[in-house]
Amino acid sequence: MSTYECPTCNKQITVGRDEDAPYRPFCSRRCxxxxxxxxxxxxxxISEPIKPQDLERDEAQDES
Ligand SMILES: [Zn+2]
Structure with missing residues (x-):
């Protein structure tokens, strides 16, 4: 028997066997x-920053 705490909702979960906790360390699929x-x-x-080139392109369009 082991007890752990769900990182999402901080609920204490106690299981008899590791096989009984398929979503460990979470309490459920939702968490x-x-x-x-x-x-x-x-x-x-982080992977999609605004590129300076994109801003320059917008400014060029405003001139026309
Ligand atoms: Zn949870």
């Missing part, structure tokens, strides 16, 4: 997806 969503959002922001 796992919430954490994954946070991670993906952070990665998206």
């Amino acid at each position: 796992k997806m919430v954490d994954l969503g946070r991670w993906l959002n952070g990665t998206y922001r």
Whole structure:
């Protein structure tokens, strides 16, 4: 028997066997997806910065 804490909702979960906790360290599939969503959002922001070239292109269009 082991007890762990879900990182998403901080709920204490106690399971008899590791096989009984398929979403460990999360308490449920929902909490796992919430954490994954946070991670993906952070990665998206870092990998898609605004490029200076894109801003210059917008300014050029305003001149016409
Ligand atoms: Zn949870």
